[in-house]
Amino acid sequence: MTSEPKGWGPSLAALLSGLLFGVGLGVSGMTLPAKVIGFLDVAGDWDASLAFVMVGAIAVHAVLYRLVRRRPVPLFDGTFHVPTRRDLDARLVGGAALFGVGWGLGGFCPGPALVSLGSGSGAAVLFVAAMLVGMLLQHATNAATTAAPKPKPPEPPAETQPSPGE
Amino acid sequence: MTNFTPIPALLGGILIGLSASLLLLSHGKIAGISGIVGGLLTPGTPDRSYRLWFLAGLLAAGVTLAVLRPSTFPSASSSPLWLVAVAGLLVGYGTRLGSGCTSGHGVCGISRLSARSITATVTFMATGALAVFVSRHLLHLGGRP
Numbered sequence: 001m002t003s004e005p006k007g008w009g010p011s012l013a014a015l016l017s018g019l020l021f022g023v024g025l026g027v028s029g030m031t032l033p034a035k036v037i038g039f040l041d042v043a044g045d046w047d048a049s050l051a052f053v054m055v056g057a058i059a060v061h062a063v064l065y066r067l068v069r070r071r072p073v074p075l076f077d078g079t080f081h082v083p084t085r086r087d088l089d090a091r092l093v094g095g096a097a098l099f100g101v102g103w104g105l106g107g108f109c110p111g112p113a114l115v116s117l118g119s120g121s122g123a124a125v126l127f128v129a130a131m132l133v134g135m136l137l138q139h140a141t142n143a144a145t146t147a148a149p150k151p152k153p154p155e156p157p158a159e160t161q162p163s164p165g166e
Numbered sequence: 167m168t169n170f171t172p173i174p175a176l177l178g179g180i181l182i183g184l185s186a187s188l189l190l191l192s193h194g195k196i197a198g199i200s201g202i203v204g205g206l207l208t209p210g211t212p213d214r215s216y217r218l219w220f221l222a223g224l225l226a227a228g229v230t231l232a233v234l235r236p237s238t239f240p241s242a243s244s245s246p247l248w249l250v251a252v253a254g255l256l257v258g259y260g261t262r263l264g265s266g267c268t269s270g271h272g273v274c275g276i277s278r279l280s281a282r283s284i285t286a287t288v289t290f291m292a293t294g295a296l297a298v299f300v301s302r303h304l305l306h307l308g309g310r311p
Binding site: 009010011012013014015016017018019020021022023024025026027028029030031032033034035037038040041042043044045047048049050051052053054055056057058059060061062064065068069071073074075076077079080081082083085086087088091092093094095096097098099100101102103104105106107108109110111113114115116117118119120121122123126127128129130131132133134135136137138139142 | 169170171172174175176177178179180181182183184185186187188189190191192193194195196197199200203204207208215216217219220221222223224225226227228229230231232235236238239240243244245247249250251252253254255256257258259260261262263264265266267268269271272273274275276277278280281282285286287289290291292293294295296297298299301302303307
């Protein structure tokens with residue numbers, strides 16, 4: 001790991017990135033749980049908007065990702081922290097399955113819920129509080145089970161941090 | 167598809183793609199919201215600064231939109247609060263167990279053609295659709311969206 005970057009550049013870049021992400025979620029309608037539930041409601045009045053959000057985001061990022069990765073290093077860090085695991089395991093599928101159930105029940109995923117905090121919505125505050133508790137519960141059970149030995153594939157250094165930030 | 171809004175959806179998606187690219191270019195990080203938040207809940211995470219600034223940006227976007235464009239947010243929750251709490255618990259636990267959410271797997275991972283992220287996205291969309299079917303059509307929780 002490199003030391004924490006100095007100066008205002010890194011902070012401003014992260015702030016601007018968060019701002020863009022939040023405005024994008026708001027503009028796209030993803031801060032409306034009804035639109036998210038409408039996308040997942042394939043048996044009802046289906047709303048394809050969420051698919052268009054993903055298409056727009058993936059189209060831009062797929063191109064820019066490849067351009068950015070031509071650089072040897074990012075602007076303010078010594079290395080790229082991009083997940084490199086390729087194995088499909090039960091944690092990945094089980095976790096995604098649980099997340100999907102919660103996503104469908106509430107119409108919130110983490111990003112839109114955090115943006116909605118800015119509106120002062122009581123439901124968003126409750127959702128985020130419960131989400132943080134769920135994350136801490138997972139960390140606690142994870143810490144309790146990682147004592148048991150389990151087979152791990154060889155991992156490059158970028159994977160050694162506790163959260164790959166996927 | 168009475169509520170279909172393809173143009174704002176595409177525009178918003180483009181902003182999200184730009185955001186993820188900016189975070190990668192500046193910090194070399196994946197714009198995965200659950201990972202960014204989860205790292206702050208883990209003692210000893212070294213790179214707290216970019217996480218806090220990114221989250222500050224998300225919140226600032228929410229405040230700005232709430233002032234300039236109140237229709238960005240629902241006027242009232244369409245779900246009972248106990249359901250919102252259960253949903254939050256599942257989202258928190260599931261995203262950390264599965265190493266990502268809609269942003270990290272759905273946007274960033276698919277952009278890299280990651281097999282793990284494609285698998286995760288197909289999985290959470292399938293169980294999400296199932297949850298909506300059971301909760302809204304079978305149990306009639308929260309009414310029709």
